Amino acid sequence: MAGEAMRRGTLPVQRLRPGDHAFCRYTERTRWDLVAAYAWTGLARGEKVIICAPPQADRDTVQERLEEHGPSLDHVCARGQLVITGMRMLLHPDGRFTPARLRQRIQEEIAGALAKRCAGLRTYIDMRWIADLGADVEEVMAREESAAPLFAARSYSEVCAYDTSVFEPAVLDAMHAAHPHDLLDGPGALRALHAAGSVRLIGEADMATRIEWTSALRDAFKRSAHDGHLVVDLSRLHFLSVGCASDLLNLSTDAHRHGRIEVRLDRGKATLLIGLGSRYLKHVVLVEDS
Template identity: 50%
Template sequence: MPVWDEVHPATISVQRTRAGDHCFVGYDDDESNWDVLTTFAWTGLARGEKVMLFAAPRVSDDELWSRLEADSPSMAGVRACGQLVLTSMRALLRPDRGFTAERQWQRIREETARARRQGYTGLRTYIDMHWVADLDADLDTMAHRESHAEHLFADGSYSEICAYDRRRFDDDILARMCRAHPVNLLSRLGELRAVHGDTSLRLIGEADLATGEQFCAAVRGALARTAHSRELVVDLTQLSFLSARCADDLLRLVGAAEEHDRVDVRCEPGQLRVLRALGEPGPDRLVLTGTGTRC
């Protein structure tokens, strides 16, 4: 796993993106890129946003429509009404032939305003950064654009994923671009990331059958690491999915952690209901905290 992914302070799964987010994602293979793109697109459509997709220049519109249609039979409707638009960076910048941050910002502001006039709640774009080579853009100019674009997102009407193919950009550029974005995305669906603090464990992504062993290992490791302090905070709020099996494993591991006086599990309402339904081991040890209130 690249170092810049490990240390970014705001890493989430694509399912948890919100209006107004400016996101970096790096991908290692085409399939993971397609999964993030289609999830981001359909989430925006479901929320009443207009969606513009800037695929890699080598990808044809027919291939992109085919990928999107494979996920939903309702493609014809959003395609006909113009809620989903396939375009390119060249088309966005016309009549300019070269890239400047100012021209791109101008056009994005115009497209965001147009989306609102058309009755959509906002605009979201998925921009595959292969366009940088296609337009022979300067990477320093691109880095300036990425790190000075906060005005586009200030009112929550616009959100964007900038997708970088790790096979086409070197590590220094990827690290630089990742730092320039307020939000970093997990690179693929179904991924689980564990972030360890001194007395905390934060879990990001999906805790299910496929990642169950990794989930348990992260919890065991955190409990072992914090045995001397006798307390641990487990943050589940950045999980996009928590299976009943993983929830039960968590309760079992906490129940067996006799060296701990307190394990605070922070969770969202749905997660809280699952954990409560499964039962609470060690009433003096386990604390379930949901929606900002001790439960």
């Protein structure tokens, strides 16, 4: 299970990049945090953002929910950088779903965003539209599995969001398998994926997740003690606090029997660990992952 998740590409929502096509399942508790993080990240990057809300959602309510995480969105809505709509309107004037029709509309929206000098297009699609339009689930799944050409130019990203109270577990599992990426439950989460000789930590390592962080690292050191080599993969970690970074170095200091602890991370996190003294631990090797 862990190996499959590592292969597929589990990501925190803030780490999605142009060219990514991601699945997420949500509950009412996590729903708006996911939407807001995705939308605000895209706006900050100069991308056009389309929020395809569920049929019963009120546009003003969606905007209010997004504004709980930032300033007023009136200006970006007025200039068309943020569009809050629904699948029925997105497909207009032909409101019937077909994979070809949706592909055509997305291509048109990508071209329009680039023509207006946006950095790209990102869409968040709440999949409750399937019942509203009477679409066939198998046809939707076929669309998900064949959507790769939309992402090839790396100017488009898409999140397909499934309400766990609406879709059957078997449908959720099938849709999950049809996407190259899947998202953590929401911002602030941390997931540890263990494999032979390695641990991948995904999400955010801070005060709220520090117990999970240290527990996962201790487990990884214990698992790898017999051969003395461990890879700590932080390439999908969105945030690393000073406290959690110190925990990693402290545990590495105690793991003196390890011949090599390889930490894969971006430049910012490498700078943090170096500042905390990682260079004094000769068995700790930082490998920057661009």
